[in-house]
Amino acid sequence: MNSVELIQSLQTLKTEGNPVTTVYLDVSTSQQLRSAEIVVNNLFKQKKEKTFYKNLSDEEKRSVDKDVEGIIKFLNNQLGGARQSFMIISSARVYVWQVVHIGFPVENMMVIQDRPYLRPFLEGMSQERNYAIVLVDQGKGKILVNHLGHKEELLDVINLIPDDTTDGGFGGMDERKNERRREEAVSKHYKNIAGQLEQLDATYRFDWIILGGLRESMSDFESFLRPDIKHKIFRKLSIDPNLSIDKVFQLIDKEIPECRHMFEGDLLNMLANEFHKNYKGVSGIRHVEEALQQGQVDTLMIQDSFQTKGRVCKWCLHTTTDSDDLCSECGHPMERTLDITDELIHIALDTSARIEFVSTEMGTFSPISAILRYRR
Numbered sequence: 504m505n506s507v508e509l510i511q512s513l514q515t516l517k518t519e520g521n522p523v524t525t526v527y528l529d530v531s532t533s534q535q536l537r538s539a540e541i542v543v544n545n546l547f548k549q550k551k552e553k554t555f556y557k558n559l560s561d562e563e564k565r566s567v568d569k570d571v572e573g574i575i576k577f578l579n580n581q582l583g584g585a586r587q588s589f590m591i592i593s594s595a596r597v598y599v600w601q602v603v604h605i606g607f608p609v610e611n612m613m614v615i616q617d618r619p620y621l622r623p624f625l626e627g628m629s630q631e632r633n634y635a636i637v638l639v640d641q642g643k644g645k646i647l648v649n650h651l652g653h654k655e656e657l658l659d660v661i662n663l664i665p666d667d668t669t670d671g672g673f674g675g676m677d678e679r680k681n682e683r684r685r686e687e688a689v690s691k692h693y694k695n696i697a698g699q700l701e702q703l704d705a706t707y708r709f710d711w712i713i714l715g716g717l718r719e720s721m722s723d724f725e726s727f728l729r730p731d732i733k734h735k736i737f738r739k740l741s742i743d744p745n746l747s748i749d750k751v752f753q754l755i756d757k758e759i760p761e762c763r764h765m766f767e768g769d770l771l772n773m774l775a776n777e778f779h780k781n782y783k784g785v786s787g788i789r790h791v792e793e794a795l796q797q798g799q800v801d802t803l804m805i806q807d808s809f810q811t812k813g814r815v816c817k818w819c820l821h822t823t824t825d826s827d828d829l830c831s832e833c834g835h836p837m838e839r840t841l842d843i844t845d846e847l848i849h850i851a852l853d854t855s856a857r858i859e860f861v862s863t864e865m866g867t868f869s870p871i872s873a874i875l876r877y878r879r
């Protein structure tokens with residue numbers, strides 16, 4: 504399952520208003536895993552003091568108790584080994600149970616509300632991004648990916664270059680023939696890697712691709728790539744395809760901030776274009792909310808770490824930073840929310856919009872903007 508499908512499946516978990524317990528836990532060391540039970544119990548103790556929990560019916564409280572029991576049981580059953588973080592979503596009353604292994608660090612937290620709490624996951628995904636590293640030379644091909652923060656090798660092929668046939672001959676005939684056979688074998692090899700890369704891109708939808716190898720091999724290989732894939736190559740580095748996966752990720756690590764910057768630059772350019780030239784953009788909480796409500800949003804863009812308190816109507820999902828007691832749209836009472844953007848994210852997910860947290864300064868489009876599906 505790729506990250507887009509995963510997010511969609513998390514969003515469509517049906518909990519029908521029942522309380523959902525979401526836990527994020529850093530378990531990257533065995534010490535952290537051992538103390539996970541204590542951490543979860545402490546987080547739960549704090550949550551019991553919160554209004555949301557206090558206002559639950561006895562039956563709903565029992566459901567949350569079961570969530571926490573289940574989470575602790577799950578954690579105690581984990582053996583040591585390489586892992587980074589967990590996101591666990593549970594709603595015992597409606598039999599919802601989901602564990603996602605996350606390859607990047609998270610802040611320990613527990614949220615009990617009427618739906619999964621996905622913001623830290625989405626924000627982490629925006630920071631971490633999905634990308635591929637392709638390493639090629641005439642005799643070797645490798646594809647490594649970074650997906651949900653997990654670093655994996657998905658392709659490792661060796662090209663057997665045909666031996667020279669040296670059964671005599673004059674005038675360099677055999678030499679030319681050998682040369683041609685070698686070239687054909689190398690072309691076939693590059694074509695194969697290019698095809699595999701296209702397939703992986705269809706599954707993972709890479710944000711960018713880093714190409715590595717010998718200079719000459721890289722440009723030969725590039726001629727076999729489809730234009731849209733070629734367009735995703737942000738960096739070309741001379742890296743030995745025989746290096747270990749850890750070493751390769753170490754080498755490219757310093758390139759990542761600049762790649763992310765380029766990727767976000769493209770997003771912001773697209774937003775500015777759609778906004779100014781095509782009237783397919785909106786900016787500001789109010790306008791974005793309106794567009795979300797009408798299912799018009801294609802991509803929701805939020806300045807990294809922006810959040811703001813406000814009120815939300817649980818009937819029509821209207822949000823406001825004002826302290827209105829009654830909804831200006833439908834007249835129902837408004838409820839306080841710690842984070843309006845979380846409400847907006849929720850509507851975005853419900854209407855299959857893409858969500859991007861942007862670390863680059865968004866300028867006039869800060870803190871929240873959207874690219875629309877249609878012209879206004």
Ligand SMILES: [Zn+2]
Nearest residue numbers: 816819830833
């Ligand atoms: Zn309302």
